[in-house]
Amino acid sequence: MINPGNYTVERSSVELSKEDFVSDQMVKWCPGCGAHAILSSVANVFPKLGYRKENIMMVSGIGCSSRFPYYVNTYGIHGIHGRAAAISSGVKIANPHLSVWMTTGDGDSLAIGGNHFIHIIRRNIDINILLFNNQIYGLTKGQYSPTTPMGSVTKTSPMGTIEHPFNPGELVMGAQGTFFARVVDTNPRLMTEVMFEAARHDGTSVIEILQNCVIFADKTHDSITGKEVRDDRQIVLRNGFPMIFGKEKNKGIRLNGTRLEVVTIGEKGITEKDILVHDMYERDPGIHLMLAKMSYPNFPVALGVIRSANYPTYDDLVMEQIDYAKAHSNIKNVDDLLNSGETWEIK
Amino acid sequence: MVKSNSNVIQRESVVVKFVGDSGDGMQLSGTLFSDTAAMAGLDLATFPDYPAEIRAPHNTIAGVSGFQVHVGTRKIETTGDLCDVLVAMNPASVKSNLKWAKPGATLIVDENAFDAPALKKSGYTENPLDTDAFSGYNVVKAPITQLTREAVAGMGIDTKSADRSKNMFALGMIYHLFGWDLDTTNKFFEKKFKSQPLVVEANKRVLQAGFNYAETVEALSSVYQLTRAKMEPGIYRNITGNIATAWGFLAAAERSGRPLFLGSYPITPATDILIELARHKSLGAKVFQAEDEIAGICSAIGASYTGSLALTTTSGPGLSLKSEAIGLAVITELPLVIVNVQRGGPSTGLPTKSEQSDLYQALFGRNGECPAIVMAASTSANCFYYAYMAAKLSMEHMTPVILLTDGYLGNGSQLFRIPKVADLPAINPPIAAANDPDYKPYRRNPETLARKWALPGTAGLRHRIGGLEKEDVFGNVSTDPLNHQKMVDLRAAKVQKVAEFIPKQEVEGDEEGDILVVTWGGTHGPAQEAVEQLRADGKKVSHAHFHYIMPLPSNTAEIFSKFKTILVCELNSGQFANYLKMTNYGPNYRQFNKVQGLPFTVAELKKTIHQMLEEK
Numbered sequence: 001m002i003n004p005g006n007y008t009v010e011r012s013s014v015e016l017s018k019e020d021f022v023s024d025q026m027v028k029w030c031p032g033c034g035a036h037a038i039l040s041s042v043a044n045v046f047p048k049l050g051y052r053k054e055n056i057m058m059v060s061g062i063g064c065s066s067r068f069p070y071y072v073n074t075y076g077i078h079g080i081h082g083r084a085a086a087i088s089s090g091v092k093i094a095n096p097h098l099s100v101w102m103t104t105g106d107g108d109s110l111a112i113g114g115n116h117f118i119h120i121i122r123r124n125i126d127i128n129i130l131l132f133n134n135q136i137y138g139l140t141k142g143q144y145s146p147t148t149p150m151g152s153v154t155k156t157s158p159m160g161t162i163e164h165p166f167n168p169g170e171l172v173m174g175a176q177g178t179f180f181a182r183v184v185d186t187n188p189r190l191m192t193e194v195m196f197e198a199a200r201h202d203g204t205s206v207i208e209i210l211q212n213c214v215i216f217a218d219k220t221h222d223s224i225t226g227k228e229v230r231d232d233r234q235i236v237l238r239n240g241f242p243m244i245f246g247k248e249k250n251k252g253i254r255l256n257g258t259r260l261e262v263v264t265i266g267e268k269g270i271t272e273k274d275i276l277v278h279d280m281y282e283r284d285p286g287i288h289l290m291l292a293k294m295s296y297p298n299f300p301v302a303l304g305v306i307r308s309a310n311y312p313t314y315d316d317l318v319m320e321q322i323d324y325a326k327a328h329s330n331i332k333n334v335d336d337l338l339n340s341g342e343t344w345e346i347k
Numbered sequence: 348m349v350k351s352n353s354n355v356i357q358r359e360s361v362v363v364k365f366v367g368d369s370g371d372g373m374q375l376s377g378t379l380f381s382d383t384a385a386m387a388g389l390d391l392a393t394f395p396d397y398p399a400e401i402r403a404p405h406n407t408i409a410g411v412s413g414f415q416v417h418v419g420t421r422k423i424e425t426t427g428d429l430c431d432v433l434v435a436m437n438p439a440s441v442k443s444n445l446k447w448a449k450p451g452a453t454l455i456v457d458e459n460a461f462d463a464p465a466l467k468k469s470g471y472t473e474n475p476l477d478t479d480a481f482s483g484y485n486v487v488k489a490p491i492t493q494l495t496r497e498a499v500a501g502m503g504i505d506t507k508s509a510d511r512s513k514n515m516f517a518l519g520m521i522y523h524l525f526g527w528d529l530d531t532t533n534k535f536f537e538k539k540f541k542s543q544p545l546v547v548e549a550n551k552r553v554l555q556a557g558f559n560y561a562e563t564v565e566a567l568s569s570v571y572q573l574t575r576a577k578m579e580p581g582i583y584r585n586i587t588g589n590i591a592t593a594w595g596f597l598a599a600a601e602r603s604g605r606p607l608f609l610g611s612y613p614i615t616p617a618t619d620i621l622i623e624l625a626r627h628k629s630l631g632a633k634v635f636q637a638e639d640e641i642a643g644i645c646s647a648i649g650a651s652y653t654g655s656l657a658l659t660t661t662s663g664p665g666l667s668l669k670s671e672a673i674g675l676a677v678i679t680e681l682p683l684v685i686v687n688v689q690r691g692g693p694s695t696g697l698p699t700k701s702e703q704s705d706l707y708q709a710l711f712g713r714n715g716e717c718p719a720i721v722m723a724a725s726t727s728a729n730c731f732y733y734a735y736m737a738a739k740l741s742m743e744h745m746t747p748v749i750l751l752t753d754g755y756l757g758n759g760s761q762l763f764r765i766p767k768v769a770d771l772p773a774i775n776p777p778i779a780a781a782n783d784p785d786y787k788p789y790r791r792n793p794e795t796l797a798r799k800w801a802l803p804g805t806a807g808l809r810h811r812i813g814g815l816e817k818e819d820v821f822g823n824v825s826t827d828p829l830n831h832q833k834m835v836d837l838r839a840a841k842v843q844k845v846a847e848f849i850p851k852q853e854v855e856g857d858e859e860g861d862i863l864v865v866t867w868g869g870t871h872g873p874a875q876e877a878v879e880q881l882r883a884d885g886k887k888v889s890h891a892h893f894h895y896i897m898p899l900p901s902n903t904a905e906i907f908s909k910f911k912t913i914l915v916c917e918l919n920s921g922q923f924a925n926y927l928k929m930t931n932y933g934p935n936y937r938q939f940n941k942v943q944g945l946p947f948t949v950a951e952l953k954k955t956i957h958q959m960l961e962e963k
Binding site: 069074077085116318341 | 388601654811
């Protein structure tokens, strides 16, 4: 099994602050863009991770989300479209002592980079992925994305999209993901909490951030995030606590047969005991998948850490094999290798 | 060992080709033959020639698999145009390979395999063994299947398993023809089938039976005698180009102190480099079998940023997929070696055949002004050295390098004089020191124009790089027009400067004359032999073989100026020739091109050069 401790990220000997991560670059997102809130949460989280500031690395692909590394003072690569997961994989495998954070969007990771996205998850490489889901292509100015709701009118779907959107959570679990969380850009406190959980998780952590694009898909998440409706249309999952939500804190999620259903505590003999208690560490993804799939209007949208299952990480297993091979192989250096097997001398 | 009553044929070199159905074990026969030849002190070169299908329909021409070995007492530069001995296990293999046999060659066939269904599938209307179809050859009709079964009779081995040893019967016959003993091969059986004593015994018996049978055959009464080759003293081994490439990188990683990372996706004929490096975790090699070609190179770019000797290996179509990412490595000025084991193209093309048609792609196949070092190995053995040099140049000059080999070099093998890692040239990557107050991401060393390599984890060097144009020195995103011009020029100048760090181009033969034969990559052997033979006839011909293509060696123009004609020979439609014309190195270019998925033969090169000399 994994031998934690050997390949962990080096700790900082001094206490860090927000200022340690301020970059000298002008932030060029549109005023009112949800990305600003994400940047502010990251700036809160990084100094408190306890890692040396030189051991944090950011990787991105292409898109509005992917300008992120320029705005945080860490080591960083702004990659090419769709390939952030592949670049991150190389970074983490090559240097497991880095805490690697990847910023990406619904186009970058679910369309052009879909292949890399599912495979990094399947391999469980210890990367924290911030998936900015604004349901639109922002940087190319307003074409539909793989998460745009069906029927949406965009520049490339003047009569409405005729594509079924991805639910990122479903995709993550389909790819055997070990960590999935969902947050909204209007809830920085939850975002910060979830980022700490992601950092704590060994393996690929995907945080889907429902982000607002003020220009091309404004209010796309309003049916969930609007002040008036959010208490009834969101449920913030907390590990070990019953899944209760609603303005009156009287609604809950219950397992009925093989399906989830929304019930009201106090009605039809339902008590708090009937409500499901969230277990994010459960390895069986069955309930997690159902929670990730919950959508308005039949269900509240699940926020918080939905799944955090413990499995060995790819990067640890690589090091385990290398350590084993180093301890057991007769080939200790390249001269040994060159002279291994059939050789003969010519005088 | 040579039997007393046999005639001895003294030869400088002999070419043997084993051909049979896929699954007949021809690759193994060929490999064991070369190992024994090497033990007998001969120089050699091998070439496996196999179909793209794993098991094409039984007994068809499509399913023919071959392995050619050229052994000799002199330096062996080619795998041989035509063979002296052709071992053919079925009608299809003889039908498709007879054209590669010299007139009068010894043709050993398994007569038991020439039954009606096999003849029909191979397209013979009548049994060629019953006609005079092979009259120009020294034909040995051996009942190989029958005698193989008899050799293992009583051992409790079923017919199907027994037939799997047919190739060893043929090999035994060949050993007799060369007067070699069976020790090396018997030892191989003992090692390979350690846990199956019955299999070891059966193979030994069949090999011996083949050897004994050959002694009774009139047509094999003459045996070859090759004296030991005169080779530079040292420790030798047999090595394929792909393994040599893998080992060259391992040596570069050790010598530079940079951990090796390979991100790669399986593709013929490059996969063996991936397989080989995956075996060497004890040397710290990290090998990532990615989900596709793009992830292969992108993971390598990530690893390069963190300070690894980063590699990606592929073949033609894979290089197409990597183009965009090569651009990222160019603009981020990160070291990265991209190996392209070329095959026939375009598209999927001829996956198991070799050509040199990816040179344009290596030089120009990217968006934007996107220069990278391009270099090529020329023999299976020197793949080691050029892989090493590719890694060295990439890291010291902070730039991607495309190393071209080809299927012929990668799968072919040669004897390799084992170097000591300490004797290889030093590799000094420009790693930035912690808290270096002068560090800026794009500040350059004036001698190489390389920027420094600042590794994550190092104090005081945090920085961001990426695919957007970078401001000179500082590395911030910049769309300034003059800055872009400057960065484009700097990236080009950096690669051009590499010419000051690579060896001068050498000419084999006189430094002036009528024709300079120019080649690059895997065609060195046949060109060299053709030129040598013409020079022996007093012709004013010389040969320049290029390993460094981008940039070209600094004396290229000077060399070319001393010849009346520059004849560029390559296995494509003229890519190097056009590149040379474009770079304006002299006026009088001629071309000789072949795009058939086959190597040059010495004979066709000789004929071409000869014709050009006559034209004058």
